[in-house]
Every structure is written in structure tokens, then in C-alpha cells.
Amino acid sequence: MSYSITEPSSRQKWFAGILVIGYALLTLLPLAWIIATGFKTPTDAIAYPPKVVFSPSLEGYVNLFTSRSRVTPEDLAALGPPTTWYDAIVRQYDMVINGPSRYGERFMNSVIIGFGSTFLSVFLGTIAAYAFSRFKVPLKDDLLFFILSTRMMPPIAVAIPIFLMYRQLGLSDTHLGMILLYTAVNLSLSVWLLKGFIDEIPIEYEEAALIDGYTRFQAFYKVVLPQAATGIASTAIFCLIFSWNEYAFAVLLTSGTAQTAPPFIPTIIGSGGKDWPAVAAGATLFLLPIMIFTILLRKHLLRGITFGAVRK
Amino acid sequence: MSDHLAQRVASATPPKLARRIRGVSDRTIAWLFVTPTILLLLAVNIFPLIWTIRLSLTNFRTNRPNNPVEFVGIENYRKILTNPDTWASLQATAHFLIWTIVLQVVIGFTLAYLINKKFRGNDLWTTLIVLPMMLSPAVVGNFWTFLYQPQIGLFNYFIEFISGVDPASFSMIGDVSLAPWTIVLVDTWMWTPFVMLICLAGLRSIPPSIYEAAECDRASKWRQFWTITLPMALPFLMLAVLFRGIENFKMFDLVVQLTGGGPGATTLLTSIDLKREAFEKWRTGFASAYAVILFVTVFGLASIYVKALNKVKDR
Numbered sequence: 001m002s003y004s005i006t007e008p009s010s011r012q013k014w015f016a017g018i019l020v021i022g023y024a025l026l027t028l029l030p031l032a033w034i035i036a037t038g039f040k041t042p043t044d045a046i047a048y049p050p051k052v053v054f055s056p057s058l059e060g061y062v063n064l065f066t067s068r069s070r071v072t073p074e075d076l077a078a079l080g081p082p083t084t085w086y087d088a089i090v091r092q093y094d095m096v097i098n099g100p101s102r103y104g105e106r107f108m109n110s111v112i113i114g115f116g117s118t119f120l121s122v123f124l125g126t127i128a129a130y131a132f133s134r135f136k137v138p139l140k141d142d143l144l145f146f147i148l149s150t151r152m153m154p155p156i157a158v159a160i161p162i163f164l165m166y167r168q169l170g171l172s173d174t175h176l177g178m179i180l181l182y183t184a185v186n187l188s189l190s191v192w193l194l195k196g197f198i199d200e201i202p203i204e205y206e207e208a209a210l211i212d213g214y215t216r217f218q219a220f221y222k223v224v225l226p227q228a229a230t231g232i233a234s235t236a237i238f239c240l241i242f243s244w245n246e247y248a249f250a251v252l253l254t255s256g257t258a259q260t261a262p263p264f265i266p267t268i269i270g271s272g273g274k275d276w277p278a279v280a281a282g283a284t285l286f287l288l289p290i291m292i293f294t295i296l297l298r299k300h301l302l303r304g305i306t307f308g309a310v311r312k
Numbered sequence: 313m314s315d316h317l318a319q320r321v322a323s324a325t326p327p328k329l330a331r332r333i334r335g336v337s338d339r340t341i342a343w344l345f346v347t348p349t350i351l352l353l354l355a356v357n358i359f360p361l362i363w364t365i366r367l368s369l370t371n372f373r374t375n376r377p378n379n380p381v382e383f384v385g386i387e388n389y390r391k392i393l394t395n396p397d398t399w400a401s402l403q404a405t406a407h408f409l410i411w412t413i414v415l416q417v418v419i420g421f422t423l424a425y426l427i428n429k430k431f432r433g434n435d436l437w438t439t440l441i442v443l444p445m446m447l448s449p450a451v452v453g454n455f456w457t458f459l460y461q462p463q464i465g466l467f468n469y470f471i472e473f474i475s476g477v478d479p480a481s482f483s484m485i486g487d488v489s490l491a492p493w494t495i496v497l498v499d500t501w502m503w504t505p506f507v508m509l510i511c512l513a514g515l516r517s518i519p520p521s522i523y524e525a526a527e528c529d530r531a532s533k534w535r536q537f538w539t540i541t542l543p544m545a546l547p548f549l550m551l552a553v554l555f556r557g558i559e560n561f562k563m564f565d566l567v568v569q570l571t572g573g574g575p576g577a578t579t580l581l582t583s584i585d586l587k588r589e590a591f592e593k594w595r596t597g598f599a600s601a602y603a604v605i606l607f608v609t610v611f612g613l614a615s616i617y618v619k620a621l622n623k624v625k626d627r
Contacts, residue, residue, distance in 0.1 A: 013430065124352065131342045290448075
């Protein structure tokens, strides 16, 4: 066996591994607890000592998606036997389902605003990044720095004039208004990340295409775009994650029609105080897609979180 | 890869006719591609910024649109800078900023150092550790208030389990002396992986040949750490601090959900204070001046810091 003086010994590896895994387990515990609480009954959720072993229930999810009201036992008896499994769950508490809750709508708002702003910021970001990467743009460095600096503004500071402006333009609490706003915020990330990705594509490919008679546009979308596909995809996921998680603008500028899930989930309450299983169920459904995306993204994670400043 | 591309390029080459319609010039394309981005940023960032500066010189209140708007000059700025509450909230922000950065740098660097020992499965565990920072701070912060419940919370149970303290005897969120640490703790939980990832990139960028040379010179491991590992990872570490510093100066969502600025004003960070002035008290002119001060502060501090960072990099 070859021996390297810089390779850690197996004892060191064991020691490092145990510490890191210990930290990971501890740090993942709150996330595991969110998922577990979503499957508890309200009684189990607030039991002390906290219940690790419990019989799973879908009550949290039923409460999350329905709005319910209390009825007298006599009225309940008059209704006859419950027709569906979720009816049966609700009736244990002398309640009946009136209709769907607002969670579905809010979740859909998150999807519409998230995907809308992601599409726009990646589209605008790709063409701008291409121009910055390949052409002589006057004041290039200043423009790029300006684009980055927009990210430094505290969202609340930006929200004051945006609030007034949107009221004038009729954009408050609309999907379009939020899409435009998130697009503008995401542009700094998408331009900087994509410029890095496009810089890495050898310019010779385009030159060859141009010599073969391609126009610049054709060279751009037939040669550069396919080469930058991975970069564009990971940029898109980063933009989506930002829009998905954003809270400050959402809570200040939306209240109903265009409200996204982050300001809504904390407001979920039950009949007697906070309904933690329903909150946890809502959080689980909202957080899981991002967990999956993070695992898919792991190779480009570092690049994304540092605006392309650190590349592996 | 390149063969495949060359084939594709060749097969897709348009006929001679197309060559004559040469499309637009590069210069035009450059402008066409850059302009939409610049315009949108002007509309959503620069125009509002100018508006904010203008508002900051008036006594405008959004909830009293019919009141006459008066030009008050730098009165708002004077009021803010002489108001002890502003300084209290800046102090709360500084406490939050300094402790989160210290803890995240220490824990993050240690984790990166350990992961860099390349034990089996380190990639998988790295990805898992990263998960908290990708999630919505508002949603996660809201759930942490459940973990912090004095009677039933998992966190209080955990503390009882390791120290025997009665879980009902302390409230991480309701206690004046604990609350500032509560937000530091949750932010550290969430963002340590960020520092860790950047440090890991720094550690991996150090060529092994340097350690081999040091080993030949019989430098101790301790000395290698202080003269090779740390100085070479320093630019990365400083970059991580820059990002965390800017982000935590702006901090709003996580802390609003956790403590809402309370109890009292113990966790009233500047962003939350600003939100109250602007959207609860509706003192728009006053809040605009506050916003300008915050922006100038973060921009100024960041610029100074970047200069220092570049010096370290060039060394």
C-alpha cells in the first residue's frame, strides 16, 4: 500500500466522521421533528416528554386543507354516518368540514410567482450574461457591480417606495407585481452566476459557428444555450428557491389574492390555539420540494450561494 | 464532446442564402440583451431608492395622504441619529451580527476541517448538513417557536435531558436575557453550513504539495495549521463573513417569526424596527430616512470590507 504523508490516518478519519455525523444528526433533528409533528394528533404533538414513538395520523393534513366548524352532538347525529375518511377524522371532534382552506390557494400562488419570476429572471439573466461575457459593453464592470449592489439593500428599505409605487400602478397584491419584484431581486444572482457559466464555454465554438454562416442569434441559441444548459438549470433552481422562500416582500405587499405560503403558514390556527400538526403538515409540504432540489443541486451549491465567487 | 458538437454545428449550418441576411450587429445585440435587465433594475431598485431619498426629506405619512406634505430637510435624519431607540436597535443588531458570525465561523470552519479528512461518506453528510440553510427562514423560524415552548418544546426537553433544568422554568423566547441568544442560536443552526461549504472549498484549494514540503521541513501539525491551512483558507473565510454580514444586517424574516423583536425591544433588529416605523406607525418620511441610513451603513461597511478582502487575496 502506498503511503502518503498528507493523507489523514484512518483513526483521524473515524474521529472526524463521528463528529460530523453527530453534528448532522443534531442539526437535522428540527427538520425531522417538523415532518413527524405533521403526522401526530394535536394531543400527541404537545405531549411531554415529547413523543418519539406515536401512532401516525393524518389529522394535521386534514386540518391543513379544510376549514371546519363545530356542531352540536345532536346535529352531528342527524347528519348520519361520515361518508369519507377525512369526514370521520373531523367528526371525532364534533366538527364538520365546510370547505377547503386557503392553504391550496397560497401554495399555488407560491408556485405561480416562483416559476413566473424564475422564468423571467433566468431569461433576462441569460441574455444579459451572454452580452457581458462576449461583447464590449461600455462601463461593463460598473454595470455588473451595480447589478450586484442591488442585492445589498435591506428588503424593508426597498419595500417602502415599492409599496407606494405598486399602489399607484394597481400592482399591490397581484401576481404580476410579485413576479416583477422577485425577478428584479433574482437578476443579480442570475446575471452573475450565468456570466460565470458562459465564460467557461470556449469562445471558439461560436467563432466556428459564425464562420459557418450562423448569425449571432443562431450561434447564441444553437451553440451557447445547449452548452450552458446545466448552468442555466442550476441558476433557475437557485432563483426558484429564493422566490419560494421569500417572506419580507410577501408579507408587506400581499394580503390575499397573491399571498404566498411563507406569510400564510405561520398564521394557521386551530379551534383551541395553535394547531401545530397542521402547521407542521403545511411546512412539510412546503419545505420538501426544496430539500429535494438541494440534493439535486449539490454540485453547484457552493457556486450558487456565493454568486459565482467560489467555483469548485 | 467537441466532435459531437462540431457535427451538430456542421449539420445545422444554414444555406448560403442565409449568409447574406447577416442579422444585426454585435453592438446592437449587446444593447438589446443588456437593456431589459438594466431597465428593470432601474425601475425596481434605483427609482425607488431616489423616491426614498426624496421622501426622507419630508414628513409624509402613508396613512394620512390628505395631510399637506412638508419639506423638513434633514430633520428626520437628525431625529433618528439622536434617538436612543435607534442606537438600542443598532446595538441589538450588532450583538446578533457579531455572535452569529463568530459562532458560524468557528463551527463552520471546524466542520469543514473535519470533512476535509475525507472520511467515507463525507459527501452525503455534507449535503445533509446543508439542508437547513436552503429552507424558508419564516416557515422554519415559526416552527422553532414550537420547539422553544417552555412546557412542551423539544428544545427545552433536550436541555432538561442534558442538564436537569426544569423545562418549564425558562422560556427561550419570552425571557429578556435569553431572547437575544435564541435568535443567535437559530441563525447559527441555519447558516453554519454556508460558512462550512465556503471553508471546505478553501481547504480543498490548498495543494497537497505544500503540506508535503512542510512535512519534509519537519514542521509540526500545529505549525502547519497556523502557517499554511489558516492563511490559505483566509480569503474564503473572509468571503463567507462578508456574505453572512450583509445578510444578517438585513435580517428580518427569521427573527420576526421567532421573537417579533421582543420581549421588549431586546431582539428588535434594525429591519424590524424599520418595518414598525414604516408599516405599523406609517411614518413614511421618517422610515425612509431610516432606510437610507441603513443602506449607506451596509454599503459603506461592505466596501471597506471588500478592500480588506482584496488585500488579503493579493498577499
